[in-house]
Amino acid sequence: EHLFNLKFAAKELNRNSKKCDKEEKAEKAKIKKAIQKGNMEVARIHAENAIRQKNQAINFLRMSARVDAVAARVQTAVTMGKVTKSMAGVVKSMDATLKSMNLEKISALMDKFEHQFETLDVQTQQMEDTMSNTTTLTTPQNQVDMLLQEIADEAGLDLNMELPQGQTGSVGTSVASAEQ
Numbered sequence: 276e277h278l279f280n281l282k283f284a285a286k287e288l289n290r291n292s293k294k295c296d297k298e299e300k301a302e303k304a305k306i307k308k309a310i311q312k313g314n315m316e317v318a319r320i321h322a323e324n325a326i327r328q329k330n331q332a333i334n335f336l337r338m339s340a341r342v343d344a345v346a347a348r349v350q351t352a353v354t355m356g357k358v359t360k361s362m363a364g365v366v367k368s369m370d371a372t373l374k375s376m377n378l379e380k381i382s383a384l385m386d387k388f389e390h391q392f393e394t395l396d397v398q399t400q401q402m403e404d405t406m407s408n409t410t411t412l413t414t415p416q417n418q419v420d421m422l423l424q425e426i427a428d429e430a431g432l433d434l435n436m437e438l439p440q441g442q443t444g445s446v447g448t449s450v451a452s453a454e455q
Contacts, residue, residue: 278353281346288339295332299325306426322419322426329418347401354398362391 302325309318365388373381 292335
């Protein structure tokens with residue numbers, strides 16, 4: 276039951292991440308329209324909203340990965356418990372078989388014992404793979420200005436009317452035009 280709830284929570288977080296991605300795209304479209312109308316303050320607000328949605332999407336994905344990792348750990352613990360019980364039964368059977376010294380039974384029990392260890396190895400490897408796949412992401416500081424410039428460049432518009440300080444120099448302009 277807890278395992279199901281963990282998996283459900285991870286899927287819900289993924290859905291929320293996708294929803295934030297859609298909202299980010301909508302905000303980028305609003306940025307483009309505001310820039311085309313020459314309303315830089317509204318464009319800046321939409322850019323801030325787009326950045327916020329992007330960061331939220333990343334955070335949802337990060338949480339989803341963490342919940343998936345916890346679910347994998349729970350699954351491994353449950354399976355290991357089952358394997359441990361099976362191995363205890365095998366050991367008891369081995370004791371009884373060794374007393375009778377029936378070689379066929381001993382061989383069959385040893386095969387079963389080896390199979391239990393192989394299952395345990397596979398599940399341990401799966402847990403390690405899941406844990407190694409969880410990563411964290413970081414985002415740059417000047418995201419709003421970069422996003423505004425990116426949307427303006429895509430739309431073929433000139434953003435030089437109200438650029439923040441530090442981006443109005445002639446060197447920055449020549450570099451930007453050289454990149455284009």
